[in-house]
Amino acid sequence: MPYLAHFALTAQPFGLTPNTEQYFPTANNSHILQSLQYAARERGGILKVSGDVGTGKTMLCRLLLRGLMDDPRTAGGVAYLNAPQADGEWLLAALCMEYGLDAKGNRAELMHRLNAFLLDAHADGRTCVVVVDEAQALGAEGLETIRLLSNLETEQAKLLQIVLFGQPELDALLERPDLRQINQRIVFAFQTQPLSEAEVGAYVQHRLHCVRVPGVAFPAFTPAALDLLARASGGVPRVVNILADKALLIAYGAGAMPATEEHVAQAMADSRSICRAVPVTAPGGKRPWLRRLLWGTVGLEAAALVVILALNPDLPARAWTLMQDLTAQDQPAATDSSAAETTAPAAAATVTATATGTTPSAGTAAPAAAPPTAVSAPAPVEPAVPPVAPASVPPQAHAAPAEVLDAVAAEAETGARPAAPQPQPQPQAPETAAAPAAAPSPGTAADAPERLPATSPRPLAKPVPPADPAPAEPAGAPGPAPPADITRLATSDAGENSVARMTEDGRWTWE
Incomplete structure (x- = not known):
């Protein structure tokens, strides 16, 4: 890669091919690997590891194969099938070829040769293990052949240990009613998990450290860039590798050191289909490139305003007059009652x-x-x-x-x-x-009016709001x-x- 010398690297740190020399052990992956190694040596039966794409299944598969080949108890009895076909006969022929057997003949002949080989290995004290990667491609027929191979056993132990690595489609396939027999024979099932945000930063630093020139200590990514990598990748190691590799290449093209958040954002734009849509923010919660864009927009608007005012000097006065007219129209008109409110004479x-x-x-x-x-x-x-x-x-x-x-x-x-007759109510207010x-x-006055005769009080009408006061008479008018x-x-x-x-x-x- 052209950026290796720029960042003082001896090899590509973020390759897509799983490299066991750059394996980053997490708590989840370490637990899965140790469990697989133990169960495979102890003839536990069928093992299954499932997980989403890019979460490290192939890396675990290769680590398991390397450990089994280095173990004397399983050396010479390890077979590896990658991207198998949904054909039972093809699966038997491929397994015979892995063990150095003749792969010609029908299904019965192939099964007979495999059984004889496994019995000889068991007699020698060796354990035979077959590891199948991308097991979801086996289909129903291939999984049924796996079940038949698991039937090869003695009275004490299984002759063949089977480990299946697959995507979530493998779990859905095993849930079918016609495959319930093989599903019941799975003794251990594991699930790979994405990295946490804290593990993503440690993962990137570990991969860089594995290929860094000795004595070089300057960082290749800023903390903000690592944070954006973690959020955009969702913790999927494969997506982390793709974004980190592109960000280093973009930073190298710009002559920058280290790679910043802006370089990661450009890598995200180039890999929009595989990364999450997350906001691009700097450590202070700001976006440098967006801030520059906003300031440029504000500057253009200010310049345009200055030009408009220079060409129309009376524009502020006209705007103020228009605002006053609109405000006057919104105010309610004075009512006749408020205009007629006056104080009664003393x-x-x-x-x-x-x-x-x-x-x-x-x-x-x-x-x-x-x-x-x-x-x-x-x-x-x-x-x-x-x-x-x-x-x-x-x-x-x-x-x-x-x-x-x-x-x-x-x-x-x-x-x-x-005995004075009571007059009738006014016709203009019939409801009262x-x-x-x-x-x-x-x-207290001596000339106070006489007391009214004792009569029964009449019921009063329902109260009504007081009537508007009579219009004020002009000054000097005789009442x-x-x-x-x-x-x-x-x-x-x-x-x-x-x-x-x-x-x-x-x-x-x-x-």
């Missing part, structure tokens, strides 16, 4: 009471647009005591409009004149029933002359501007 009588639905007495003109108001009916009380306002509705101190004063005067006049007006209690009763009612010892108010207990007082 000389007007302010009362808080229930208004009746009766019309004013003769000679008093009440505005037709203002309907009578009503509040909730109080509990019955003694005839001499005015009705008390409910506790849930606090008394309201509104300036009494002219129609309310007329209603009070009419009620007072009605009490002074017995007539309610009696609260009679004022005797005050309607109050009736005599109103003048007498609003006159007390306190002076001409006294005001009659109703207290919370329903009594009238002078102020």
